[in-house]
Amino acid sequence: MAQLSLKKIEKVYPNGFKAVHGVDLEVRDGEFMVFVGPSGCAKSTLLRMIAGLETITGGELRIGDKLVNDLAPKQRGIAMVFQNYALYPHMKVYDNLAFGLKLAGTPKAEVDQRVRHAAQLLEMEHLLDRYPKQLSGGQAQRVAVGRAIVKKPEVFLFDEPLSNLDAKLRASMRVRLTELHRTLRESGQPATVVYVTHDQVEAMTMGQRICVLKDGVIQQVDTPTALYDRPANAFVAGFIGSPEMNIHAAELQPMGSGLAVMLGGVALPLPESKAAKLRSRGGAIKFGLRPEHVSAVARPQGDSLAVPATVRFMEHMGSEVFVHFDIGTVPLTARVPADQLNGLAEKMRGEAHQFHLQLASCHLFDAETGTNLLL
Ligand SMILES: Nc1ncnc2c1ncn2[C@@H]1O[C@H](COP(=O)(O)OP(=O)(O)OP(=O)(O)O)[C@@H](O)[C@H]1O
Numbered sequence: 249m250a251q252l253s254l255k256k257i258e259k260v261y262p263n264g265f266k267a268v269h270g271v272d273l274e275v276r277d278g279e280f281m282v283f284v285g286p287s288g289c290a291k292s293t294l295l296r297m298i299a300g301l302e303t304i305t306g307g308e309l310r311i312g313d314k315l316v317n318d319l320a321p322k323q324r325g326i327a328m329v330f331q332n333y334a335l336y337p338h339m340k341v342y343d344n345l346a347f348g349l350k351l352a353g354t355p356k357a358e359v360d361q362r363v364r365h366a367a368q369l370l371e372m373e374h375l376l377d378r379y380p381k382q383l384s385g386g387q388a389q390r391v392a393v394g395r396a397i398v399k400k401p402e403v404f405l406f407d408e409p410l411s412n413l414d415a416k417l418r419a420s421m422r423v424r425l426t427e428l429h430r431t432l433r434e435s436g437q438p439a440t441v442v443y444v445t446h447d448q449v450e451a452m453t454m455g456q457r458i459c460v461l462k463d464g465v466i467q468q469v470d471t472p473t474a475l476y477d478r479p480a481n482a483f484v485a486g487f488i489g490s491p492e493m494n495i496h497a498a499e500l501q502p503m504g505s506g507l508a509v510m511l512g513g514v515a516l517p518l519p520e521s522k523a524a525k526l527r528s529r530g531g532a533i534k535f536g537l538r539p540e541h542v543s544a545v546a547r548p549q550g551d552s553l554a555v556p557a558t559v560r561f562m563e564h565m566g567s568e569v570f571v572h573f574d575i576g577t578v579p580l581t582a583r584v585p586a587d588q589l590n591g592l593a594e595k596m597r598g599e600a601h602q603f604h605l606q607l608a609s610c611h612l613f614d615a616e617t618g619t620n621l622l623l
Pocket residue numbers: 261262263265267285286287288289290291292293294446
């Protein structure tokens with residue numbers, strides 16, 4: 249069993265700075281968990297505490313059933329893959345993979361079997377005779393992953409392993425690592441993975457669950473879809489999704505028997521289902537709407553609200569266009585299929601136009617705490 253259990257984990261650095269504030273988290277046996285958050289949110293500190301590279305100043309860390317707070321890295325049954333690969337330059341790939349096992353006194357035949365198995369899993373049998381300097385960045389990263397696999401660890405820890413690769417290679421390594429996790433499970437060697445990244449695309453595409461961190465505090469732990477559709481607060485809502493959710497200060501006001509959001513001088517009547525959740529609430533809030541819930545044409549379902557808008561500029565992405573426009577004084581972004589703009593694009597720039605908001609998909613957050621008021 250290789251579940252990870254973090255109970256009230258804290259980190260106070262020797263200079264007195266508290267980087268991690270009582271983190272509670274369970275990573276399930278065989279789960280692919282991603283830690284994501286902006287620079288400085290303490291994702292590396294947490295990972296390094298799990299690895300045993302950083303002392304734990306409060307709380308309890310268990311791997312399986314064992315309390316490991318004070319165990320050395322070697323005794324924790326973990327393997328870590330770093331951003332800079334950390335390969336031995338004077339050793340061929342085969343020996344880079346075999347080195348740790350040999351050091352641990354593993355019989356030669358077993359070393360050979362494990363090295364070849366890892367090389368096969370990562371499709372790098374043809375690289376075994378090369379030196380690290382003869383490898384591309386992606387190949388070197390595969391060797392670094394292979395070095396973790398041969399150890400047969402209970403838990404794999406990845407610290408931004410794809411950051412040094414170009415965008416195209418990163419995309420293919422994302423798929424490769426996700427497939428590897430599945431293959432290991434199917435071959436009876438299920439791997440519990442904790443993967444640190446600041447890249448929300450990596451988090452969303454690779455994680456079975458994602459732990460979003462900010463300032464050393466967990467904001468939400470959930471599946472990618474749940475994070476996207478039901479963000480716990482405005483921070484998660486803004487961090488997950490690209491282009492990011494439109495989030496703006498607004499006012500909630502009574503309108504007829506219901507409620508309206510006042511945004512940039514425009515009244516947006518809330519669908520009854522949403523207003524019902526807010527009861528008698530009024531006053532300052534934050535209003536959120538994902539760019540794909542704004543369109544350039546009315547929806548056939550007739551459930552969108554037309555608002556007057558002034559287009560500022562457009563980003564053409566190929567199959568879709570990000571249109572930046574203002575409602576009153578408030579800037580919004582729409583993510584529109586390119587064919588929806590047919591012929592309109594040039595005409596729209598700088599001109600008054602109408603955009604259509606799907607208010608049934610809007611989010612409302614507490615103005616101060618940022619908590620999602622509709623969950
Ligand atoms: N040795 C240290 N002493 C004091 N403070 C530290 C130390 N190492 C890190 N910190 C602080 O702890 C906080 C968390 O740092 P950490 O490196 O874990 O963040 P991160 O989310 O991994 O950021 P990045 O993505 O930039 O690597 C930051 O505010 C950082 O300045």
